[in-house]
Amino acid sequence: MGIDVFGLIALLVFVGLLLLYGVMGRRWPAVFRPMPGFEMLGRGIERAVEAGERVHLSLGTGSVPGKDCAPALAGLAVLSRVAAATTMSDKPAVVTAGDGALAILAQDTLRAAYAKVGARERYQPTAARMLGPTPFSYVAGLPTLLASEDVSIHMLIGSFGAEGALAAEFGERREAFVLAGTDDIPSQALMYATAEHPLIGEEVFAGGAYLNVGELHRASLRAQDVVRILIVGLMLAGTILRTLLDLL
Amino acid sequence: MADIRCPMCSQLNPEGAEVCAFCSARLRPLLAGGPSADAEAGEPESGEADWLSRIRSEAVRGEPSGEPPPAEEGAPDWLSRLRRAEAEEEGPPVGEVPTWVSEAVEPAAPAPAEVAPAAAPDVPDWLARVRERKAAEGVEAPEPAPESTDDDWLGRLRAPQEEQAPAREAPTLPEILRPPPEVAPAVKPTPGSLPSWLPQPPAAEEEAADVSPPLPSTPWEPPSRPIATPFSRGPVAPPPAPAWPPAPETPAVSGPPDWAQAAPELAQPAELEGLAHVPALLPEEGTPFLPGESGDFDLDSVHLPEWLSEVKAPAAPSKPPTEEQGINLAPATLPAWLEAMRPMETFRPVVEIQPEEEQMVEAAGPLAGLRGVLLAEPVMAMPRQTDIGSTRLDVTERQYAHAEFLHRMVQEEERELPPAAAARRRIPLTRWILSLVLLVAVALPMTVGLPAFAVPILGPPDLNPFIGRINTLPTDRPVLLVVDYEPGYSGELESVAGPMLDHMVARGLRIATVSTRPSGPPLAERLLVRAGVDAGYQNGRDYLHLGYLPGGPAAVQLFAENPRQAVPRGYLIPAELTSRSGWESPMLSGVSALRDFGAVILITSGAETARTWIEQASPRLGDVPLLMVLSAGVEPMVRPYYETLNPQVDAILAGLPAAAAYENANGRPGGAQSIWGGFGSGVFVAEITLALGAGYGLLTALLSRRRA
């Protein structure tokens, strides 16, 4: 029987930190660095609701059975917050995905958000939809969606490839507020050039903490910081040890 | 003919009408000898229940008859009984007298000297005092009138005074109905001439000091100036002063008042001798309603209470003191702090009270004959028109502007705005120019051949190891080609993978393809058809498409563990193969696991796909090499797997320059070299664009800083 001890220890440490910060979060509040994208997102949503414009959230072109589902789950956490803010708007938020399972999860999240604010009757199943099964077919459907739905807040929080830059550019052409983030590194570089507010690195996973979705979201950020520091320390230690070993 | 407006209901009536057609009120006051009075006398009122008008008419007609007027329907009986009251009678009729009054009177009758003010618990004090006085003066108490036989209390009241009162002359119009003439001389009552329950004249004031409170000493004097009311059109002459109350300083001692004299039936009990004579409220037969000209009611004969006597008459408006008179009165000045509290716009109603003689006498209505009456006509009876001045508002410029603004806002709300025209879209000139330049730059070398870029001879350092790996692949085992890229990347990756496939075809390697994307098998077909068509490669013999591997990373792990079970159905399986999966093909006869392949070559445009295959498949490959054909942008992500001490990737081929060099090494021009010129000019234009953009951005930043 093989046991991946190191992996198990790392997992337990992570879980422990997560629970610890989740419990002690209120007594020991954390201060996160400012992220202009999320800060301006709130104001942008308020303005869009007042102006009768729509908020669009894209969950990316990744699929659920895969690691590219993680940023999409982060996008769903942001969706729960955004949907609650736009339920009473004339034009509630619309969610798109490049995967059928993600579209269904988006529908569930929307339904829960509407039920939470007591506006269950305003929920429309077509508010969450799959634009296309492939990345470029998904992007090809975006311009029509942005134009027909009068989108003024364009959020891309999910797994995107190079087509993410196109998706961000379509929002920029409409002079919409574009907040774009993905887990793919080259696509992040492309989004940095095309999006107004790019999310670099793991900032795409920080949306839940910055939008106050839950205490565990904030605890997650803090646990990630601790584990990252541990990894950096281990890397430095390993580098030094390896160098010394080579020298010796 | 001018219409007459009714003082009661303000309706217009014809000029000659005496009574209002709407409310039956008199339009013309009853005047003695007046035409209206005569006219009224000649117009008996029939079927009317207005007792007052009847009384007036009787007074106008001067009915001396003692016969009581026929009782009219609806007229109360006590009214008719009142008319039959005798002067000697005193007190209310038996039938109308409250029991307490009759009980109070009875004990006094047999014993006038007796004083029983508290004989009956409910006897008022004044009655008790009357009895006392009677007892003291020895006046015989009047016979208690039978309760049901004689109810003429007014007549009994006047009976004791019949001796003193001279015979009344023919009854005239009651004073209340006459226009107020000059003030009738007051008949001052003599001490003892008035009933005991009335305040005595000054002579008997000492004895009757406890009778009633004294009246003010000075009579009420009308204001000297006209009274100006808010609704009047001008100063209204103040009504004449009423004829009462008289000043107590001038009590009438001439004798009993005229009204007492005019009421012979009124019997004045002995104890009432010397008392002030108060006229009856209702006229007896032949007696005036109110002592007016007859002098029955003399103001001076009425003893005023002390509080009234203390009120001095306002001094006649005297001339302002002049300097000749030596009186210097500085105008009243308010202190500064009080003056500052004065409102800016103070409503200072000016009410000028006219002197009594200048006041208008009321001519109509129940208050006819009185002075100082608030005019009903201008306010209640007649429609009034507001002065022009009252509708004029003092509006400042600022208020006017605000009002105009508000008015415009309201109008804007009601106005239907036409649908806003769609905003004219800005022409994206920069985008169009750059797109055109890029298009021309890419198309020119491919069409015209200019500019020409030299094909690289030396490739990157990674090229030779890759070529060496291909050269060392066993020919007896098929090579697994994983086609995991989107159709959009086909332009680059078909060019990059082209020389590798040419090399493999040239070596006669059999190729099996698989893809984790639905569009992978058709792309694999494109690749192999292009590469093997010249070499006569056939599907099913030289190459085979295992098909689509669904499930993402989990499917890769499954395929790595058991490829035959992971892919149930192939793509474009030849007809000669019975199974639909293609595993029964001869070229895959010895393959049951991933390590049975000669090599695994992954063609991908995504770093995640590469990482998935590296992480899932590499542990199960053993000595089987894992080669990667990558897009230029993915290479930095995959290189660490290649350059590590224990590389999990054995060779990588990335980017068009490497592919062009590979084709050069193959000696066979392919897709890479065909697009090399366009690639070069496109990159050149991109470089220029970046440089220009950076320069423009820096320049604008510098200029804006200088302006700031």
Next chain:
Amino acid sequence: MRLRASLVWAAVASGVGLIVLLGFFFDIEPLRVARQILVDWAVLLAAWALILGLLNLLSVHWSKVSQQEKGWPYSAVLLLFFLVTLILGLLFGPDSPVILFLFNNVQLPIEASLMALLAVTLTIAGFRVVTRRRDLVSLVFVGVGFLVLLGTGPWLIGSEGVLNTFFRDVRNWLAQVWAAGGARGILLGVALGAIATGLRVLLAADRPYGE
């Protein structure tokens, strides 16, 4: 009743996730088999979810066409070609020459054109980066991009010269040292974020399946 249902779903999600996760750390046969079964079910569900997503797509565009909303002609074209492709694929199979023809002559050119559009978009975005964001990061971004292009593309004067070789080496150094190193760090952070997201789902703190 609704509260109990949500607890059931949360328990199912957490249990399944825990089994699959532990299967990576404990190489135990029963755990491996259970993990394999659950992964198979996940793949099956993902396939059905794809069908449901397509049905959702159809319903959205159908309602657009029926209500003649803004952009309904495009929805009508989509529905038409969807039905045509579906019928042809059902009739002839996905590997028939007809479908291959549609793939090679419709889907592939369109997606390749979108990729070309991306190239133009990135060029224009590179032109506006410094204008839009006047900071050091933008300057470094543009500068590095310029150097990489310079070291990647051919030169008119020839690609074998010293200068070309120098810029090629600079490009390799930038890509293989700085870019790769930075990408590794970002990847570590992304991996940590993914782990945290997954753990939140396992702990039922995040319930994307609804409450």
